[in-house]
Amino acid sequence: MRGLTRDLVATAAFAVLLVFLPSVLREVFGRASVSYLSLATNALVLAVLALSWDMLARTGQLSLAHAAFTGAGAYTVAVLFKLTGAPLWLGIPLGGLVAAVLALGLGSVTLRLFGIYFAIATLAFTEVLKAAVQRLPTAVAGGAAGINVPALFRPTFVAGSMERWEVAFLRNQGYFWVYAGLLVVAVVISVLIQRSRLRAAFTAVRTNEQVAGVMGVNPARMKLLAFVLSSFVAGLLGAVEAHRLGSVSPDGAFSVHTTVLALVTPIFGGLYTTLGPILGATVLAGIEETLKRTFSEGYLIGYGIVLVASILFMPRGLVGLASKLVKRGGASTSGRVGGASGGAADAAAEERA
């Protein structure tokens, strides 16, 4: 329990940091803070997506359905406000719930599928959901053209008392805080998993489902739990995205791009950890922005090269690399000789990170 308390305190400190980050950027960068803030926002979005995917992967379920769950969250919000005059902040939790319910359905069907078969089934689910949304009556789901979604923040320009860029800043700041809230929710869920007996159960199910069962772990229950938690977070994220973008369309909401980012980011940062997906998201968002500015067109090629290289040269992601460096540093200062006991102890230490 002491570990849990420590993690929650760290999370709270992180949350406070996020609350003040926009003001700090504004003080330091002035007008330029608008783009720094949107970069930070991109990193947050990516971190939530990656952490959500990682939770599911901890049970061995390598999903290609993350776009389905963010898309479900987005469409829940869009349809809700198209059809009803519901309160503005109701759509987000509802988006999470709808995604969680869908995950329960998909998860029960895919329980007996492993590896590539599971991945293909989840990819197919995304396509089916997208096709279903396209075929719904236009009056409900907007068809191929999509639906407009009300914004969460509409700062107004007050001539004389503020500058033009400050409107954009205030708007971005609002969304930044909402995403920061989502990340805190995701981190708390992740930490609760890692600091309870669920961590061992998830790992057991991932590494040997049959033996896990023989030792009393209910694999179906663990896989469904992970699916529901992961998709709830993804649904919340999709819902907020719908508000921020101002509209949803089948192609945008169910984009393969989302699915790819969801799995690439935790692999880059370090799988099966809380820190890995967040680190991965921060670094990747930074790299993407830099490449975009340097190369504009074709920056994706550079992005691809970075990813392939990182997977080749840091198989355990940024977190793995960091713990290796820390270990090497520790060994040289304390004179400790690195024994053969490397692998699993490392992995265990990282997993608690």
Add this chain to the structure above:
Amino acid sequence: MSSVLRATGLSKSFGGLVAVKDVSFEAAPGEIFAIIGPNGAGKTTLLNLISGLLTPTTGRLELLGTDVTAMPTYRRCRLGLGRAFQVVQPFPEMTVAENVLVGAQFGSEGVSSSEARRRADQALERTGLDRLRDQPVEDLNLLQEKRLEIARALATQPKVLLLDEVMAGLRPGEARQAVELVRGVRDEGITVVFIEHVMPVVRDLADRVLVMDHGAELARGTYAEVTSDPRVVEAYLGVEDDDSRAGEESADARSVREAPGDDAGATAGRDA
């Protein structure tokens, strides 16, 4: 309750191959029940049917008076069935203690985390693994891995313990330790059902022996009874025309014949 484990007419076919054929047996509380037989006789398949990794083609299985024929593995475990595997399969990313803790945490309903830790510590201690508790499982040798299999099963607090060739590949001294461990487990009232090729171990431990051949029961009785049964000797010798296994099998057959009164026979181990 007269039997803690009762199999009635259990059969399992894989396509055309009948791996287990109409096997029935009962194990009484506190009994040590051995299952022996040549390679491929269907012993491991029978344990898979008992622990729920396979569903029987026909037949019925009762555990502690409950029909568990269609019960999933994890519920059988929580009811009181522990299992150590022939091919050791520790969870690779965990330490020794973490492996055992899984069994302690999930092997029974409603265990507090402190109680689970206590049970895991106890299982580690009994199997002599307490000093290796923080080792990653990659660092264990075969003996230690076999002990870990038993420790994980014990941590689930079983009433019936299934052991699949836990002595295979052990040196005589190590095998003797393992025999003592199994005796200790039985003395607590846990029923032990074990598969073993090392005949002196069977002789020393088993209250009763079930001999399987080609999936079916060949003989059943005390160690002395089954080893003097001509059909059993025949089964162990008769596979010599089976070219691929002839060498191994005749070694087994020798140990069947020589075992009574042969204390040095504990060396007759096989690799898993």
